[in-house]
Amino acid sequence: MLGAFKRNDALKVRMAALDALRTNVMIADPDLTIVHMNPSVIGLMREAEADLQKELPRFSVATLIGSNIDVFHKNPAHQRGMLAKLDKQHNATIRVGARVFDLLVTPLFDAGRRIGFAVEWSDARERLLNLDYAAQFTAIGRSQAVIEFTVDGVILNANDNFLRAMGYTLDEVRGRHHGMFVEAGYRNSREYTEFWERLRRGEYQAAQFKRLGKNGASVWIEGSYNPIFDHDGKISKIVKFATNVTDQVTLLTDLKTLIDENFGEVDEAIGRSNSEARSAATAADETSGNVQMVAASAEELAASIGEISQSMAKSRSASDRAFDQAAAAGESTGRLTAAAQAMNGVVGLIQDIAGQINLLALNATIEAARAGDAGKGFAVVASEVKNLANQAARATEQISQEIEGIQATSGEVVDALDAIRTAIGTVREYVTITASAVEEQSSVTRSMSANMQGASASVSTVSSSVGEISGAIEQAARAVTKTKEAAQVLVR
Template sequence: MFKGIGRNSALTSKIAALDALRANVMIADDDLNIIHMNPSVIDLMREAEADLRKELPRFSVATLIGSNIDIFHKNPGHQRKMLAALSKPHDATIKVGHRTFDLRVTPLSDRGKRIGFVVEWNDAKERLLNLDYIAQFVAVNRSQAVIEFTTDGQVVSANENFLKAMGYRLDEVVGKHHGMFVEPDYRASRDYAEFWDRLRRGEFQAAQYKRIGKNGKAVWIEGAYNPIFDASGKVAKVVKFATDITAQVELLANLKILIDQNFGEIDGAIDQSSNEAGAASKAADETSANVQMVAASAEELVASIGEISQSMVKSRSATDDAFGRVVSAGHSTEKLSNAAQAMNGIVGLIQSIAGQINLLALNATIEAARAGEAGKGFAVVASEVKNLANQAARATEQISKEIDGVQTTSDEVVTALGAIREAIGTVREYVTVTATAVEQQSSVTQSISATMQSASAAVSTVSASVREISSAVHEAAVAVGKTKEAASVLVR
C-alpha cells in the first residue's frame, strides 16, 4: 500500500480499475517499492522473464510485488535522482538484454504531496519495427517512383519521382484511373481486366511495363504492384514501386540494332581468326618438326665432324712420323754418299798401289832379263805380279765406276728425299691447317646444334602458344555466341 493512502477509498477503486485495462501498468510507492501490477504487465513480464534473467539473474516475476524498482537498473542511483525531481510524466526507453521497453513514469500526489509513481510498460519491438519500416519506406520513396491506387484502380497519391517520370502534376492524376497510363488497346483487353482482378485477390505482380506518360510519351518502368492488406486480411489498396528504365530500354533497342548489324561481322572475324590460328598452329607444328629434324641432323654432323677431327689428328701424327722418317733417311743417305766419296779415295789409293806394283813387276822383268837364265823364274813371278796388278787395276776401275754409280744414286736419293721431305712438310702444314679448321667447324657445328635445339624448343613454345591462341579464339567465339544470345534476350 502507499504510505498515507491506505484509507483513500477513491484511489483504491482507481487501482482496482487498472486491472481491467489492457495497458501494462505498474504502481510503486514513494520509496520505489512495487505495490501493484495489473494482469497485463504481469503477462508482459512473464513473457520477457527468460530474456531479462540473462542480464538480471535475480529477476523473478513471482517476487516483483514488494521488491524495489531498482531491480530493473544496473545503476539505480541515476534513476532515483531523476525520479526525485520528477513533477510531470516522463517518457524513457530502457534496454535489458535483448529486450527494449518504452516507459512512461507519472508521479502520483495526494493534497500536494507525492505518494508514489505509475509506470506504464510497453514492448518497444513493434514501435522500433514501425520506425524501421517507416525509414525503409522513406528510402524507397526517395529512390523510386511510388503511386497508390484503390482496389478499383483509382489513383490516391503519387510521389515526385513518379510524377517526374510520367510528366504529370499530382492534381492531374489523383482520382484518375490507372488506365490513363496504358495504351488504349491494352486498356480494353481482357488481360488488363485480369491484371486488376489478380491484384484484388492479393496477388503480387512484378515485371517490366510499357506505360504512356503525358503527351503520349512512352515510358518503360521496372515495377512491382503490391496489394496492401488491412487488419481483417482484406486488400485495402495497391501500392506500386517502380524504377524508370526508359533510358535502358532505349539502349537495349540500340543494342539490338548493333547486334543485327555487327554480330555477323564479328562472327566472320572470329571464324577467320579461328581459321588463321589453326593454320598458324599447323605451320608451327610443321616448323617445329623441321627444326627438330635439322637439330637431329646437326647433332649427327657434330658426331661426323668429331670423327673427322679425330682422323685428322691421327693423320697429322702419321704425317709428322713420316716427316721424321724421311729426315732420318735423308741423313742416312747423306752418310752413304759421304762413304762413297770416301771410297773414291780408297780406290785411288788402290790404283796407285796397283801402278806401283805394275812398275815393280816391270822392273822385276827388266832385272830378270838381265839375269838371264837365273832370272827366268823371277821373270815368271814378275809377269804374274804384273797380271795381278793389271787385274787389280781393272777391278779398281770397275769398283770406281760402281762407286760413282752408288754416289750418283745416293745423290739422286738425297735429292728425292729432299723433295719428299718438302712435300711431306707441305702436307703436314695442310693437315695442321685442316685439323684446326675441322676443330673450329666442330665447335661451330656444336654451337649450331645447341642453337637448333633452342630453336626447336622455341618453336615448340610458339606452337603451344598458337594452340592456346586458337583455343582462346574458340573460347572467344563461344563467349561471343553466348553474348549474342544474352543480348538477344535482353532486347526482346
C-alpha cells in the same frame, strides 16, 4: 438514503462502463495507489508479466490492486514529482525491459479537489513499428517513384518522383486507371487482365516494365506492384515502388545494336584468328620435329667430326714419324754418298798402283829380254804381273763405274728424299691446319647442337603457347557470344 442509493447505482454504472471499455484503464487514488484495473489492462499486464519480471523481479499482476504505481519504476521519485504537479492530461512513454508502453495520465477532480488519476495503457510496439514503417516509406519515397492504386487499378496517389518520370501532375492522373500508362494493344490483352487478377489475389509483381509517359513517350521502370492488406487480411490497395531506368535501357539497346552491327566482323575475325592459330600450331609442331631432327643430326655430325679430329691427330703423328724417318734416310744416304766419294780415292790409288805395276812389268819384260834365256822365267812372271795389272786396271775401272752409278743413285735418292721430306712437311702443315680447323668445327658443331636443342625446346614452348592462344581465342569467341546473349537479355 435514496440519494446515496442513486449515487451508488451511478458509480456501479460508471464502473461497469469502464470495465466494458476495450481501452486499458487503470485508476489510482491521490497517493498513487492502484484502486481499480479494468479487464483490458489486466489482460495487457498478464501478457507482459514475464517480460516485466526480467526488469522488475517483484512485479505481479495478482497484487497490483492495492500496490503503488511506483512498482513500474526503478526510480519513482521523478515520476511522483511530476504527477504531484499534474493538472491536465499528460502523455508519456515508459520502457520496462523489452516492453514499451504509451501512457495517457488524466488527473481526476471533484469540486476542484484532485481525487485520483486515470491511466490509459497501450502497447507502444505497434505505434513504433508504424513510425518505423512510415519513416521507411518516406525514405523510399525520396529515392523511388511511388504510386497507389485501388484493387481495380484506379490511381489514388503518386509521389513527385513518379510524376516527374511520367511527365504528369497529380491532378492529371488521380482517379484515372493504370491503363493510361500502357500501350493500347497490351491494355486490351489477356495478359494485362491476368496481371491485375494476380494482384487482386495478393500476388506481387516485380519486373522491368515499359510504360507510356505523357505525349506517348516510352518510359522504362524497374519496380514492383505490392498488394497491401488491412487488419482483416483483405487487400486494401496496390502500391508500386519503381525506379526510372529509361536511360539504362536506352544505353543497353544501343549496346545491343552496336554488338549486332559489329558481331559479324568480330566473329569473322575471331574465326580467322582461330584458323591461323591452328595453322601456326601445326607449323610449330612440324618445326619442332624438324628442329629435333636437325639437333639429332648435329649431334651425329659433332660425333663424326670428333672421330675425324682424332684421325687427323693420328695422321699428324704418322706424318711426323714419316718426316723423321725421311730425315734419317736422308742422313744415311748422305753418309753413303760420302762413302762412295771416299771410294773414288781408293779406286784412284788402286789405279795408280796398277799403273805402276804395269810399268814395273814393262820394265821387267825389257830387262828379261836383255837377259836372254836367263831372263825367260822372269819374263813369264813379268807377263803374269802385267796381266794381273791389266785385270786390276779393268776391275778398277769397272769398280769406278759402279761407284759412279752408286753416286748417281745416291744423289737421286738424296733428291727424292728431299722431295719426300718437303712433301711430308707440307702434308704435316696441311694436317696441322686441318686438325685445327676440324677442332674449331667440332667446337662450333657442339655449340650448334646445344643451340639446336635449345631451339627445339623453344619451338616446343612456342607450340604450347600457340595452343594456349588458340584456346584463348576460342574462349574469347564464347565470351563474345555470351556478351551478345547478355545484351539481348538486358534489353528485354
